[in-house]
Amino acid sequence: MHHPSHIAPVLRAIPHTAVTIADRFWTPRLENNRRRSLFQQYHYLNETGVLANFRNVHQPWDGIYHGLFFSDSDAYKWLEAAGYSLATHPDPRLRRLTDELIRLIAAAQMADGYLNTYFQLVEPEKRFTNFGVCHELYTAGHLIEAGVVHFQATGRPDLLNVARRLADLLTRTFGPGKLEAVDGHAGVELALIRLHRLTGAAAYLDLAAFFINARGRSDSRLRLELAQLERIAGRPGKPGQNNRKHFGSYEAYDGRYAQDHLPVREQSEAVGHAVRATYLYCAMADLAQETGDSALLEALRRIWRHVTARRLYVSGGIGPSRANEGFTRDYDLPNDTACAESCAAVGMVFWNHRMLQLTGEGRFADLMERVLYNAFLAGVSLDGGKYFYNNPLQSQGDCHRREWDECACCPPNIARLLASLGGYIYSLSPGGLAVHLYIQSSVTARLAGGAEFTLRQTGDYPWEGRISLALELAEPADFELRLRLPGWCRSHQLRINGIPADPPLAEGYLVIARRWSPGDSLLLELAMPAERVQAHPRVWQNAQKVALQRGPLLYCLEAADHAVPVEQILLPENAPLTGSFYPDLCGGVVALEGEALAPSLENWADRLYRFAEPAVALRPVRLRAVPYYCWDNREPGAMTVWIPRLNP
Structure with a gap:
């Protein structure tokens, strides 16, 4: 592994289970997600045959595979969303559906740990042959994430055991001197790091590092596949064997679509498919956090500067082209034909949240907020029942949300972010607590010195810029509060116990370090003109x-x-x-x-x-x-x- 110089994360995110949201703006959306979206999505997973694929693995199969190569991943993302929801809002009906689905998934797993219904049903002899477009590792990643979240939510290991058996197969199959491949759709890397964090098993971190570090090799596996299209998987399935469309030819291989054009530490520009890009950047950030590798963080900073200065919609959306669902060239930001996929907005929130923990810099929270309130939120209807795949910034009136698409990646992705929203609001800083998002909520935090306190945040954000913060603690304690001063705000006022205060501004945060007493309060007023x-x-x-x-x-x-x-x-x-x-x-x-x-x-x-x-x-x-x-x-x-x- 690379260890050019060491970094340590500046902040530690507080999980959504420690935060209670009661907010005029967000609570109705979270309720819709919990009470309507999750059940409606399960209905469509059943209706469109995604669940039938799992059943068909161990019963007579009619020869019809339902959906795309990667349709399993929609069920896994749904399970992850359900896990986040169950962790904060136990619901017997939702629990029953998750239990049924987990039994179905577990029964479909092969003796060696392999699990992918497309390959088990359609091309059993061709598994692990087409990484360019068949999404096997991406799909495995979503199963692993769901397993981790379900275990954390319920304490039950049934889905986690399935995920570990598949992850163990991956560690036996891939790596130096074994099958040396990268996935055409990043996602398994960050999942393996999540599994490592839960279990402590080094093999998962090592494999994630291998997948990340193997990108950009001249003998890339994705390039090799272009010379073997007759022999590899994908032809009978949907969306088909479109390796050439995305990667060119063996002689003129173009790895940009899958961020396989350069080793990750040499990358400086956001290229290719936007969702794949953000998931890779998340994994790079996670690996930097685990190993202290500053070269990874430097590459991410370069890429972030490039995105934000040249390739970002004002909504926070990314990916101007529907042809590659991703990036084209600098300053190319068409409004009416924008792709700006909802999943890419989710990926931007994930990536910026990770950058925020690593650096403590408010600009990452600024972009996370911009995406959340705009590019991400536009992706779901007000009632929580319909979704945009693309999010244009101009329409003639012919672009509408739909309840479901054959490529149904966006609905469960939106659901899992909404269900875990509480985890994006606060972090522990070395000296105390950082407040990133102004969402009416309460959080209980334990400081390094052992003192515990509760912070209650009230206000009518984003409609008004008045945010009240009240502290509840048993006895006086010394710590700092960091309040983000949003990049969009040109003037502000802060009062502590009613008295005007002018604390220093560091990395976009007002830093208030003092001895706090029970009942202390703060009032932050952000000017909010049009x-x-x-x-x-x-x-x-x-x-x-x-x-x-x-x-x-x-x-x-x-x-x-x-x-x-x-x-x-x-x-x-x-x-x-x-x-x-x-x-x-x-x-x-x-x-x-x-x-x-x-x-x-x-x-x-x-x-x-x-x-x-x-x-x-x-x-x-x-x-x-x-x-x-x-x-x-x-x-x-x-x-x-x-x-x-x-x-x-």
């Missing part, structure tokens, strides 16, 4: 346009609120925008309103073009912007995030 945001001039799609933002929320214009087509609305530079709360709009939101202009359409009858006139005839129109996550929850219609600006 702001206009502009894009780098090289993003040609957004030239001479602005997006609207208030607090952490990105806004958009929807046809439902306007008498003129939204793409014709022009926003004067000096037009004031006011925010008002509407309890009956999209579940209760602050909408932004103001006077805008639209071109007069007189004298355009039957004409597509005409000579330009010195002054375009404009007429006043009312503008109403709603949070981007709300779009497509009312009657279908056009939507746009970017609005042409009009200089006075």
Whole structure:
């Protein structure tokens, strides 16, 4: 293993089981997820044959494999989401479904530990031959993650035992001098590290390190497969043997799609498939944390700077192209054809959360928050029943959420993040507690010195910037509180027990180190005006346009609120925008309103073009912007995030 120089994580995340959320904004979403989404998703796993695949392994099979190569992974992600939910909200009905599914999965496992229903049913003799597109290791990773979470939630080892038997098969099969391969879809690496953390078994960490370090070799296994397409798996299945589409040819191998183009410590740019990229970066961060390898962290910092400076949507979404579900070139950020997959938003939250623990730097929490409230949250309908696969920033009204897709990776991915949301709010710092997200909640923390205290956070974020924090402790204690000052906030005020305070700012956090007494309280006020945001001039799609933002929320214009087509609305530079709360709009939101202009359409009858006139005839129109996550929850219609600006 590489040990160029040592790093140690700065923060330690507090698990979701230690946090109680009671928040006007998030609680309804978490309730929908727990009471509706999880049961609806289970229904579709059953309805679409995903569960039948497991049954068919040990009963007469009709020859029909249901879904894609990797459909098992949707069941595993669902189990992980259910595990997080059961850990905080025991539910006999949900527990019964998880127990049934675990029995089904365990019964399908082979004697040697192998488990993948596609290969067991369709191509049993070709397992571990097509890593480029068949997702065997990715699917195994999701089983391992589900096993860890289910065990932590219930204390029962039944799913964990299945996961370990499969992981043990992987450690016997892969590694130096054995089968030397990487997976076309990262995911098993971070799963193996989670398993290592739970069990202490070094073999899992070693294998994760092998998979990470094997990327970018000139004799890549993914390249070799291109010369053996006749002999490897994938042809009879769905989505088919599309190795060439993604990786080129043996002679002209292009590993970027799977981040297999360079050794990981030499990578500086985000390339290829966006979800694969973020899962690999998560694994690199986890490996850096376990081994103290600073070269991994340096590579991640370079890649993060590249993403955020050149390849990130204003929503926090990533991946502009639907052709590779990923990255293209710098500043290429089309709005209407954006991929910005919901799973990639989930991956961005995972990755930035890990970077935050490693470094303690608020910019990672800023991006985590931007993604959570925008790119991620847009992926699920307000009622928790429908999902976007792609998240465009402009639509003609023909893009809608669906209850399920054949490629159903997004619904259970959204569910597992929502069910574990409490784990992203707080961390222990060496000197005390860091508050990353302003979500109304309480957390009980035990400090290194043994003192225990409870912090209660109240407020009406993201609609208002007033956050109250109250401390409950048995006796006075010395520790620090770190309160994130969001990157979007231009002015703030802090009071401690009613007295103005001006603590130092470090890495984006207000650091308040003092002796705290029972009943101490803090009031943080973040200014939250409506702001206009502009894009780098090289993003040609957004030239001479602005997006609207208030607090952490990105806004958009929807046809439902306007008498003129939204793409014709022009926003004067000096037009004031006011925010008002509407309890009956999209579940209760602050909408932004103001006077805008639209071109007069007189004298355009039957004409597509005409000579330009010195002054375009404009007429006043009312503008109403709603949070981007709300779009497509009312009657279908056009939507746009970017609005042409009009200089006075």
